[in-house]
Amino acid sequence: MFPALLTDILSGALIATCSTALLAAATAAPRRLRDRRTARRQVPAPAAPSEGARMLRRYTLLRTSGPGQYDTTRPGGTVITHHIDGRTQRFELTDVPLGDGTYAAEPID
Known part of the structure; x- marks a missing residue:
């Protein structure tokens, strides 16, 4: 009786952990894709020195x-x-x- 109960508890915990990880990955994936697309669209500013950042x-x-x-x-x-x-x-x-x-x-x- 005790080993069966322990097996049920461990399998339930494993299912809950895997479900949480899959849900977190599914929520983060669209956000990461959107951030990558936005970063690709942005054109970096030219690396010209500004008036305030003069070098000796x-x-x-x-x-x-x-x-x-x-x-x-x-x-x-x-x-x-x-x-x-x-x-x-x-x-x-x-x-x-x-x-x-x-x-x-x-x-x-």
């Missing part, structure tokens, strides 16, 4: 005889004024990376 860049001042590097957070296309050996010289910052990890700053004058 080191520029190599091309065709100079003095100190040849300049650190700034300004974007490419900006014109800077730099003093070299008592002379003022203007440079345009570019987005062209050089082999040493710095960016090129072209002389204007």
Whole structure:
């Protein structure tokens, strides 16, 4: 009598557990599919740096005889004024990376 009762209890618990798991999976499946479709439809924004998230860049001042590097957070296309050996010289910052990890700053004058 006792083993039959234990078997009935265990089989009932197993059926209840399996039913709960199947019900949970059946409820979650449509939601997961909908989330995947929505994620596929969304187009990621371009990874352009925003004005608030500027990064410090080191520029190599091309065709100079003095100190040849300049650190700034300004974007490419900006014109800077730099003093070299008592002379003022203007440079345009570019987005062209050089082999040493710095960016090129072209002389204007």
